[in-house]
Amino acid sequence: MSVLRVGIIGVGMMGADHAARVAHRSANAALVAIADPDQDRAARLAARFDGVRVISDPMELIADPQVDAVIIASPGSVHEDQVLACIVHRKYVLCEKPLTMDSASSLRLVEAEAVAGAPLLQVGFMRRFDPEYAQMKRVLDSGRLGRTLLLHNTHRNKSVPNPDFRSEMIVRDSLVHEVDVARFLFGQEITSITVLSPAPTSHALPGVADPQVSIFTMAGGGMVTSEVFCNCQVGYEVRCEAVAERGTLIAGRPQTGLYSTVAGAEHGSWGGEVHPDFTTRFARAYDLEVQSWIDASRRRQVVGPTSWDGYAATAVCTAGMQSLATGEPVTVDLADRTLVGA
Amino acid sequence: MSVLRVGIIGVGMMGADHAARVAHRSANAALVAIADPDQDRAARLAARFDGVRVISDPMELIADPQVDAVIIASPGSVHEDQVLACIVHRKYVLCEKPLTMDSASSLRLVEAEAVAGAPLLQVGFMRRFDPEYAQMKRVLDSGRLGRTLLLHNTHRNKSVPNPDFRSEMIVRDSLVHEVDVARFLFGQEITSITVLSPAPTSHALPGVADPQVSIFTMAGGGMVTSEVFCNCQVGYEVRCEAVAERGTLIAGRPQTGLYSTVAGAEHGSWGGEVHPDFTTRFARAYDLEVQSWIDASRRRQVVGPTSWDGYAATAVCTAGMQSLATGEPVTVDLADRTLVGA
């Protein structure tokens, strides 16, 4: 396959970002089609590129023989049908997280792919491609720090403008990244999750539990703490500290980037700017993720997070949303991986 | 009172450190007496200073009219009697943590001091005197970051040589510092504590839960996570991150101190040395604590952590040791502060 012809479904903030990435920053790929319920938005975006068709029906885009591979950046509620269509049409697909809205539907995708007989699906857990997270994985796997014991995650967003935002979304849409990071770095499943609700910030919508503190227990007995804070007012901050038997690692330490001192009214200050959002913090990770997906698709392979990774993360978050209601630990029940052929 | 004449009870690592501090690094104080069950150790230490008497019976040291104030660095199990004697003899006393072995005995000291009618007791929570913790308190209290929502603590020791070391000691002797930090920075009591036991490091004694992860709930609904790891093999690392409504603070960030790059076999490295133990990490805090105690005692005041602070910390740790057995949250029951006159 000389050049991978890519179609994108859903061109909100994330999908539009991917469109520019495929068209302007990726080798050996061409953006050929986009689909979005908002036809005007789709047309406006398509006009920014050469030779990109707007296709009204996402299923038509998937079925189009001129489309080799699909990026799904639509809302999670329509992922199941769209990914399934990709599998049916044997299209390589990069699906943004969450894979689907509950674990049963995610499992159906795992099974469908198993039936199809070839891996086709990569789930958009882009942190695995961030250079520091990737290096952390290599160092932990090298064994030179001994066994991994703990992870401590920090995940902060400046604010959530969505007036329909609910506590569960913090688990399903934000914490899901820490779920994948924990499974990735430990190389183990999560067996239990507790989601705690401290007194909320006054910047959260009424009734929304923000920030949240979560605890995962790993299959090997390791433990993971995560703070997710969606209205921290400052900016986007994502950090991960791994504690192993003979040392520790931190990815995403604060105070990176250009450093400045500045005169002040009274005291001068030192410091820099916090990332405004994930598009700048993980710009490199997204670029590497998409290029890696393009390269693998051209070789007819899947090298990133798999359908099973998407399913397992959904299952953990489903349990996490239950825990959120009570503050009690909830056991994660996963299907037998060997039975579903994953 | 021109010069404060200080006696020290217990001259193990901590007491010997305090002896040198009083004699060599503190203004307006004189080390005049030491007491220790190990008479040889006491004699050897006394010989390093001018005019320091060895008194075999700690109660005699406390009662001695030539001793104005006492530092208690003996094992926690004898603290109650020794502090009580100090109160009875109206001696200013700086007692190392833990105040006593259980909350009932600590409460008795609170009551005894109330009966005595004047504050005499300061508990050795020296982190309050660390410049970064102290500044953190000032910034949080200033309100310019809004209400405090969360604390995340890290507390690591290189190793524990004690062959009798047990899981409970991590709560009572180490986590007790995070208990005080949480109460200090929030300015609130802790209402509930959970102590979790991840799979232990292979460097811990058999049966010892190390590391531990703890969760405190504050009276105002705030939450505190703490990792305590007593056999991390690396060195001494103590860190505290406060998360408030409009910003965050970190005391004890990694990578402080002299920075170095060094040629290596393959890759060169950047970095520095981790503190070997608390005596170097908190050298300044201990100096400031003891000087502050000397100054206050000469003015017949107590300005550091009080008997109530010592009692409340003991009560939280007592509940924490219960939680350690089950991993379930345990409610902290405190006496009515107004009833005991504290």
Place this chain on the structure above:
Amino acid sequence: MSVLRVGIIGVGMMGADHAARVAHRSANAALVAIADPDQDRAARLAARFDGVRVISDPMELIADPQVDAVIIASPGSVHEDQVLACIVHRKYVLCEKPLTMDSASSLRLVEAEAVAGAPLLQVGFMRRFDPEYAQMKRVLDSGRLGRTLLLHNTHRNKSVPNPDFRSEMIVRDSLVHEVDVARFLFGQEITSITVLSPAPTSHALPGVADPQVSIFTMAGGGMVTSEVFCNCQVGYEVRCEAVAERGTLIAGRPQTGLYSTVAGAEHGSWGGEVHPDFTTRFARAYDLEVQSWIDASRRRQVVGPTSWDGYAATAVCTAGMQSLATGEPVTVDLADRTLVGA
């Protein structure tokens, strides 16, 4: 121009890196041809890509109508002829530094381009594309720190394996980057340069002045200090501190990247790995430089460092090599920019 067809001349370390960049990591470009005196090396490299021709004569590559644009990564001594051929054939060209071996030859290229009547040449000063240097430029130009007063540069390489390495090369091949950075950040020409030779490291070849300390005076009176150290044994370290009237900026601070603590024989350590060489330190900058050059070439523009920038840097380094011999300041004589039409 739909896809930019790129030919590369010289496929040593730098050229091979660019080949992979164009073929595997750049959008809207195709690597179509390479030329190198070492035919075997060229053939081996070409075999790693699809449809890349090996052309023995670089002049033939430049003239080839199937080649739209050329990257020159050959030794500096042959740059003049190759760049001139690109100008003659109206090919967009990205030429690695140094532009040429002396200022007279560089000036001839400036004049040739002026005669051609359209900008075609970009010089490979990739630091301008490094995110931190680029942000530094924006902040300094914003004026919110006031006028720029000083720059302090650090530029260290692990070692130089070349047995023919001479002191002048440190000026011409390494310091040339600081020369461009100074001109870029100040937006001014350099009027005088002093190159000092401290007692050399024992890791340098006999007779080679390494490290070197240089001082530039800018047209506006600002000053620049630079340490260049080519055998520092540690790794690759490049840093720039700008001092302005109301604040400072540092790009490339030490201690970036993944952070680790590790148990040691005696003292544990904190830190990370130093970049081994420029390919990792400036990986992002090279990617951005080449993508930007591809995009601009497709729009028939030049947006990076120009032929004049290449000439001016060469002129400063020529003066610097004179200064190296005496340690005395040498005035930089530049052609009249308006006369040469640059």
Place this chain on the structure above:
Amino acid sequence: MSVLRVGIIGVGMMGADHAARVAHRSANAALVAIADPDQDRAARLAARFDGVRVISDPMELIADPQVDAVIIASPGSVHEDQVLACIVHRKYVLCEKPLTMDSASSLRLVEAEAVAGAPLLQVGFMRRFDPEYAQMKRVLDSGRLGRTLLLHNTHRNKSVPNPDFRSEMIVRDSLVHEVDVARFLFGQEITSITVLSPAPTSHALPGVADPQVSIFTMAGGGMVTSEVFCNCQVGYEVRCEAVAERGTLIAGRPQTGLYSTVAGAEHGSWGGEVHPDFTTRFARAYDLEVQSWIDASRRRQVVGPTSWDGYAATAVCTAGMQSLATGEPVTVDLADRTLVGA
């Protein structure tokens, strides 16, 4: 000598700071007398301590048999006479820098002390007592980084309110610290100094060269660059980077202390406060310097920077003030150390 009875001459900002240090933060010393031309200022300060006499004539204070040791914090122009009186009366003396106003007068003090037959004088180069500088010295002396090749110093003050401030004072009163640091860390004399004047900041007084860039050549061929900037508007920043054959060291890196993120109008920021002045940045160094001087004086020793160190620093600064006028290197002529008995 049980308690060292200290008198202080000159109680401006520095002397008043030392008064509080001796009285409130130092062991085994008593502040007994102060002298200052401003009698009111002296009386007000004395009133803050117990038993401190105000003596109008500094020579009387030095001669007073109730005074064991003297701290001189008066203007440099009267140091020679006062130090000489201390030597004559065999009083241990800690004299703030600069030792005297020119090298001839400093040399007379070296000779006077030699005649007295015992070391009595310590010069107030307190950076030698800063924990990071002291550790840097130990690491360099250990030899594990190889021979020291270069130092790069940064020395910034927020502003200079003095309306009589002149360019020479930057050399004599500020750069003198870098002069001592260079001699201390290399363990060698400085043989030549160049002081360069870039275009000055608009915050400097008319005609004052600020910032300045200096170059020292060491006796062994090593080289030292120093930026001194007295009106940087931001705060107090002092940094030293040592470059050795197999690694580097940095003392006083930026971004130390309490770290904060704060919400902003647009972009949130990370960072902290810059030290306002030397009293906070070097608080610990001053405490350690004075305690060390007290301890040594009680043992009838001098352990800090000696009279020779003070003389050599003055000689270098004298040459530096000459260089400031021309920008040309000036050779430093030192007396023959063996001849003067130092």
